[in-house]
Each structure stands twice: as C-alpha cells, then as structure tokens.
Amino acid sequence: MISVDAFDLKILSALQDDGRLTNQELADLAGLSASQCSRRRMRLEEEKVIAGYHADLSSEALGFGVIAFIQVGLATHSPDNSKRFRALVNRIDEIQEAYSLTGDADYVLKAVLRDLKGLSDLVNDVLMPHQSVAHVRSSIVLDRLKESSKLPLKEINPG
C-alpha cells in the first residue's frame, strides 16, 4: 500500500475539511514549511491518494428539495442486462450514487431531485419502463443527519 506518514495524514485530513487551504495554512496546521506541504500535496495527488477537489453546493439553495433512495431489482442477472442498467444509471445526472449490494435488492441508487414530480418522472418514466429493470422501491429522505464523504483517517496508523 502507499506509504502515508503522520504529516501526510494531517494534510489529508485538513484538505478533506477544506480543499482550498493554502500551503501556508496547511504548513501551520501540520507543523511543516509551506514548500514541504506543496511537495507532499503534489505527491499525494500523483499517487491518486487525493482523487480530486470538488465544490460542495447547497442543494437547498439551488432548489433540490427531494433526496430519495431507490432499490432496484433487475429483470435478469445476465451480463448484458446489468451492462444496460449500468449505462442507464450513468447517463442520469439525478442519480448521484449507485451501488450493487448484498441482500434483498440488486442495486441501491441515491437520487437528488427538485420535487416529488421529479422523483415520479424518474421512477415511473425512466426506471420502471426500462427493459433491464424488474422492480423498483423508493424511499424518500425525511431528514439528513449527516452527509459527507470524509474518510475516518484516524483509523490509519502512520507508516
């Protein structure tokens, strides 16, 4: 595995919280010089430990009122069919996340929509009629307790 020491972890952790931190700010947090932070950051980017940087937009401010989890069962489990389903999922921007799972459903999708009509359109006009899909069950998010994509870096022992 890629070797990541305590300084790297501090840098990663800080950048996870604020992706636009200056090398100097990073330096103050990590107890290094700014140039070292620059070098380490570049290395972590090259090694793809840092996969990218993204702005986190407010769904409320932009009028996306509905988040839903959609459980999908496929019609058949042939390779062709799951390929069709994956292609479908990929071209729908409203679907933020999609996973195949152990358990009852074959897939779980997380979708972000402007309103319930948007969800209805997605489920009834796009997913349900698609040839790859057998059944669909959607659950609407009532409350977001927590929503981040931060990794629990404290679980990692430096080395």
Place this chain on the structure above:
Amino acid sequence: MISVDAFDLKILSALQDDGRLTNQELADLAGLSASQCSRRRMRLEEEKVIAGYHADLSSEALGFGVIAFIQVGLATHSPDNSKRFRALVNRIDEIQEAYSLTGDADYVLKAVLRDLKGLSDLVNDVLMPHQSVAHVRSSIVLDRLKESSKLPLKEINPG
C-alpha cells in the same frame, strides 16, 4: 430563492468538477474575466450556494475496503430516543451519511470501514447494544457504479 444566472451556473458546474480551478481557468470556461469570476465566486460563497470545498480521497489507496449500508430501527420513537441516536451517529466517524427515511427502516447509514471486522465491530459492539436501537440490518456494497455528490445543475433554469 437566490438568483443564479447562466454565468453562475457555469462557474458552479466547473467548481463541482474541480474545486481548485483558478479564476482565470474559470474565466475561460465561463466566458468572463478572471476578476468577475473571483467576485461571483465570493458572492456564491457568502450566500452559501457554495457550502465548501473538499479534497476527495481514495478509499482504496487508504485501505478502506468495505462500504456498507445499515438500516436501523429505533427502540422507541420518542424525541429523547432519536436524540440519543443522532448523537451516537454524529460521533462515529465511520458513518459518512445518515438519513431518516420513509418506508420500512427508520434510518439508513452509510459507513466506510477498513475491513469486515470493522463492520462487525460497528454493528455488533456499537449499534446493536445501544439503548436507542431495536434492530439493525446491514448490506455490504459489492460494486460502486457511481459515487459523487454533484447536483444536476442542468435542471436549473437561469434567472
């Protein structure tokens, strides 16, 4: 609602893809000057349309091999009990996302763990024994088709 024009949408969309874009790069993409992009970006940050910037770290590179969705049913639905549960969720870093949902389960959690033992520890030693929790069902992610937090900005009409 906050007014967002076509230039803002281009800026937001670009920053969603790459949160470290330079004002000059933003300017080239949006067809504006760098100074205007700087001003618009600052406004969007002040209005909390841009909630923040985050580095996206590679879970594979850092050795997080297991993602799981955990459905939780509460013991009782009293305000005190859900408060206890929320406090629990908040202090567990392995839980990235947590939502209350319509449908069967009261809550769904998305957790990131180093290995299956980590999941077992979380479910059996932390969640199950907690007084607020009645039952727990976890599903392990077999494959990630898609994993982002990008909003479908093309759904928004500028104005």
Place this chain on the structure above:
DNA sequence: TGGGACGCGCAAGGAGCGTGCAAACGGGAC
C-alpha cells in the same frame, strides 16, 4: 432623454506557488 444602478474588463499591488539549493537527519556497513 437623463440619471442611477449594475455588471463588466483592465491594471496594479500583494499574496501564494513551486523549483533550486544547501543543510540537517537517519540508517547501514564496516
């Protein structure tokens, strides 16, 4: 038709970035 508000690009001063360099550190071999 005039005036105010707004949004624009330009330019300049200042902050931030990254490469070169030399010094400090650390671990093996002897």
Place this chain on the structure above:
DNA sequence: GTCCCGTTTGCACGCTCCTTGCGCGTCCCA
C-alpha cells in the same frame, strides 16, 4: 564509533494568481 549516502527539510527567488479600485458601457425607469 564513524563514515557515507539517500531522504527530508527550510529558505530564497522568480513567477503566477488573486483581489480590489477604477472607469466604461448598458439597461431600466422616471
């Protein structure tokens, strides 16, 4: 213990990038 070599560090410098002030053009409404 000590010598050697690879690695990591801080500093300095040239360059890019950021942001604020300013003047100009445009639009809207009186």
